Amino acid sequence: MTATNPTTDAAHQKIAITVDHLVKCFAEIEVLQDVSLAVPEGTVTSIIGSSGSGKSTLLRCLNLLERPDSGEVCIAGERFQFGNGQRIAHSDLERLRSRVTMVFQQFNLWPHLSALGNVIEAPRHVKRLGRRQARQLGEHYLEKVGMIDKRDTYPVALSGGQQQRVAIARALAMEPEILLFDEPTSALDPELVSEVLSVIRDLADEGRTMLLVTHEMHFAREVSDQVVYLDTGRIEVAGTPESVFNDPRCQKFASPTA
Amino acid sequence: MNYSWLSDPFYQEYLWTGFVNTLWLVAVSATAGLALAVLTALARLRGPRPIAWLASAYVTVIRGTPLLVQLFFFYYGVGRLMEGVPGLRESWFWPIVREPFFFGALTFTLSVGAYSGEIFRGAMQSVPAGELEAGRAFGLSPWQILYRLWLPRAFQIGLPSLTGEMILLLKSVPLVSTIAVMDLLQAANIVRDETFLVYEPLLLITGIYLAIVILLTLVMRTVERSFPGVRATQGRWLPMRRL
Numbered sequence: 001m002t003a004t005n006p007t008t009d010a011a012h013q014k015i016a017i018t019v020d021h022l023v024k025c026f027a028e029i030e031v032l033q034d035v036s037l038a039v040p041e042g043t044v045t046s047i048i049g050s051s052g053s054g055k056s057t058l059l060r061c062l063n064l065l066e067r068p069d070s071g072e073v074c075i076a077g078e079r080f081q082f083g084n085g086q087r088i089a090h091s092d093l094e095r096l097r098s099r100v101t102m103v104f105q106q107f108n109l110w111p112h113l114s115a116l117g118n119v120i121e122a123p124r125h126v127k128r129l130g131r132r133q134a135r136q137l138g139e140h141y142l143e144k145v146g147m148i149d150k151r152d153t154y155p156v157a158l159s160g161g162q163q164q165r166v167a168i169a170r171a172l173a174m175e176p177e178i179l180l181f182d183e184p185t186s187a188l189d190p191e192l193v194s195e196v197l198s199v200i201r202d203l204a205d206e207g208r209t210m211l212l213v214t215h216e217m218h219f220a221r222e223v224s225d226q227v228v229y230l231d232t233g234r235i236e237v238a239g240t241p242e243s244v245f246n247d248p249r250c251q252k253f254a255s256p257t258a
Numbered sequence: 259m260n261y262s263w264l265s266d267p268f269y270q271e272y273l274w275t276g277f278v279n280t281l282w283l284v285a286v287s288a289t290a291g292l293a294l295a296v297l298t299a300l301a302r303l304r305g306p307r308p309i310a311w312l313a314s315a316y317v318t319v320i321r322g323t324p325l326l327v328q329l330f331f332f333y334y335g336v337g338r339l340m341e342g343v344p345g346l347r348e349s350w351f352w353p354i355v356r357e358p359f360f361f362g363a364l365t366f367t368l369s370v371g372a373y374s375g376e377i378f379r380g381a382m383q384s385v386p387a388g389e390l391e392a393g394r395a396f397g398l399s400p401w402q403i404l405y406r407l408w409l410p411r412a413f414q415i416g417l418p419s420l421t422g423e424m425i426l427l428l429k430s431v432p433l434v435s436t437i438a439v440m441d442l443l444q445a446a447n448i449v450r451d452e453t454f455l456v457y458e459p460l461l462l463i464t465g466i467y468l469a470i471v472i473l474l475t476l477v478m479r480t481v482e483r484s485f486p487g488v489r490a491t492q493g494r495w496l497p498m499r500r501l
Contacts, residue, residue, distance in 0.1 A: 154488075157490035
């Protein structure tokens with residue numbers, strides 16, 4: 001996939017996510033300080049930066065697992081403003097979260113459900129699909145991540161890489177407009193990283209809108225249309241992979257591994 | 259050892275009634291008590307402050323006082339007070355609530371609710387936060403997260419300790435012989451009083467208690483092992499999460 005310049009692209013491409021002056025504090029610490037970002041539809045954006053720079057928090061603010069303290073997020077056609085004391089209705093959250101799904105660092109599969117059970121849980125009980133329809137959907141996405149043989153296996157008997165692939169199928173089965181990946185390979189043994197990355201690469205090639213928090217610099221460079229370098233809660237550099245990785249401000253972080 | 263009294267149909271009937279009553283008390287108190295335990299755990303973890311405080315006070319009082327004293331308190335105290343409540347004696351449930359069996363079941367239910375409530379609270383807190391967060395991230399409602407994800411997992415985690423609670427419950431049941439419920443111990447007491455044999459009836463009911471505990475342990479162990487997600491694929495029975 002060739003990297004395109006999001007700034008010129010954005011002019012004739014729909015924007016999937018807009019983040020405007022977002023601030024998030026934990027206790028006294030400003031984890032996100034005035035973050036603004038635009039993600040065009042059908043592109044891959046990678047968020048890089050050292051631990052504690054706010055990458056995961058930024059991602060978690062997008063599906064409202066964290067409530068920002070102020071600013072605005074427009075995502076999947078929904079606009080959320082923060083800091084005005086407004087409550088967000090559960091129906092709005094549910095709608096948002098069935099359109100924007102997440103893959104976690106620790107997989108977070110439900111251990112008492114089989115692989116298929118994990119994948120169809122939300123389609124069955126949030127989208128209220130029928131049993132047969134959900135099953136077909138679930139099998140389709142398990143097939144896609146190469147886990148159809150393990151359909152009836154419980155997470156306890158799956159390797160980390162397999163669990164993460166099931167977790168990706170679970171995120172896909174909601175047929176979301178946007179996929180969020182929160183360090184999807186950080187908890188994996190080195191030899192299991194590539195199977196997960198290859199699934200993510202396939203999804204990128206399909207032109208899905210994805211946000212990826214990652215420490216895999218080579219991978220970020222290769223699949224992303226846009227790279228955002230976050231440092232202590234601020235966007236330090238953003239742009240095409242080339243421009244960001246060649247930027248001196250980012251190089252002292254990225255070059256030891258890149 | 260003289261077991262000739264065992265052929266007497268009167269003693270047979272006492273023992274059978276005692277056996278059935280003992281099992282009934284365990285079954286009723288375990289069922290109602292576990293339901294109460296879930297509510298207590300939920301109240302302590304998620305309830306608004308007054309409710310959480312109330313649940314905590316309930317646990318403290320029940321765990322802080324002797325079971326036998328509680329039994330007497332309900333039977334002699336509350337039971338006598340209830341007789342004075344106007345209209346109660348004429349109501350349809352009076353025949354149930356005037357029975358000592360009812361006060362036994364009530365006391366044990368409250369006891370199981372408090373002790374198992376604490377076990378359940380610990381089990382609920384041991385469910386990894388990420389699993390519940392994943393539920394939120396996929397748009398499940400708080401109620402769905404509770405009954406589809408949280409409670410089943412907490413139940414699985416708490417199962418070994420809950421088995422222990424059930425065994426303790428069974429062994430608390432002989433206390434009801436003091437309020438004239440015909441349980442196994444009461445049956446043995448009657449045999450002793452009429453035949454002047456002390457050890458034989460006691461040995462017999464000891465064997466019965468032991469047999470029930472062994473059976474209970476085996477059943478619970480099977481449940482533990484066939485709980486979905488413990489083994490690689492679904493076992494034959496307990497089709498809790500069949501697709």
